[in-house]
Amino acid sequence: MKKFKILIIIALTLGLLGGTYAWFFVYNKPHRDIENATADFTETAENLYNHYVNGLNAEDKNYDGAVIEFIGNPTAVESADSLKVVVFVFNQGMFGDEGIRCTLLPWHNDKTEDLSPDHPITIKGFCAGYNGTDIILEQCSIINH
Amino acid sequence: MKKLLMLLTLTLALSQFGQAQRYITKNGHISFYSDGPLEKIEAHNNQVNSALDIKSGDFVFKVLMKSFSFEKALMQEHFNENYVESDQFPNASFVGKITNLNDINFTKPATYEAMIEGKLTIHGVTKPVMETGTFVVTSGAVEGKSVFMVKLADYNISIPGAVTGKIAEEIQITVDVNLEPLNN
Structure with a gap:
């Protein structure tokens, strides 16, 4: 039972981290910084x-x-x-x-x-x-x- | 080849303009807006080419798709890569005519309602359109404004299955061009 709880906590933590990552770095990823980019x-x-x-x-x-x-x-x-x-x-x-x-x-x-x-x-x-x-x-x- | 034909059509349309009666801008503004259940989408473009011949009523504008600026980088990426495929179809254009030219006096400052008919090309698809707008005539300039709706499916712009029903199928386009006489 204890093992099951630990697995649930790990899954929830990973889900939360994944969601946070997607929110900040995918959905709200910043625009390309043209001013500081190296010219192609x-x-x-x-x-x-x-x-x-x-x-x-x-x-x-x-x-x-x-x-x-x-x-x-x-x-x-x-x-x-x-x-x-x-x-x-x-x-x-x-x-x-x-x-x-x-x-x-x-x-x-x-x-x-x-x-x-x-x-x-x-x-x-x-x-x-x-x-x-x-x-x-x-x-x-x-x-x- | 398609691009060449489009450019040729636009050039031919533009060649009908007389010199003294032509009003132009290269800093016109076009924005679009859609409010779907999933998200609001809004983008702006401030480098719109537009020309108006006040004698014939010919009116054109042309816009580069990659010049549209979105609040979110991801939306801008999806717009260019998945929706309008701007590498393949870099421009959108409108070539048309004011159909109630007799109701507009471009020498008398006032606000005039205009009926405009022509062909709108987006995503390589050309469709006839008939819209209304206003021309605000001031001394030395003409400001043209129009707000109209465009159905994405009419221009073969498909919404990915995963977000069908969550993104609006029609978008509102707002055109605002401040035209000045071309003296050359």
Whole structure:
């Protein structure tokens, strides 16, 4: 009987530990920390733009979903509500400017104040892909400027 | 090939836009929300391309699925990998037209009700849609808003058996785009 009770207690403890683990590390697992992640690919802004615009071949690396770090000269900074988007323009098309658009993590917004097209910056973010006009990066951080 | 055809369709639709009458944004907002018995699901996307031709009434928007941001990382993972399969179908788009264009004066600041008809493509499936929305015209900008429902099954988005009945079969989509005149 005593042995049975011990087995029940062990089973309940394991169940509780398993449930706690699943709750914290599976169901509520944190988002990938893009800011502190090592970049999967490092490029220049121009190469990154050309990589998508010239059309991907089967042998090309697919940057969709990857963390990309690149260096380039920012053309403009746009505001959308509380968000700041750093834009690198390489072309003109049906939607106006075309290039790379990087939405910053909110705590990097202040770093946009002294950005200039004359000074290259290094920026890192999650590449959501190419929408036909622009390459979209999310959760971006300005590494140096 | 499907992707190429979709891009071509969108490009052809966009090529009908005249320069002076085109309003655009690349910072449009689309969110979706569903409240199922198991859990609430909400996601936001702030990098939506949208264009409106105020003369012809042509209205388009395009969105990258991987740009949707969820509160929970697990939901975001399931959304991209199991539901919309964003590696295979990276974009969603709407190409349509305002059907009551005569009721809207884009030169007079006011709020106008709009009827919009077109084709919505999600998960590689294109369906005709007819929805209502509003255009808020201010001096120098047009804000377009619409809230509508999308049935997941219509776009071949299947709910895994284990959670069938626990996740809503319809999701509410909210579109909010602040369009500005394109001067080039």
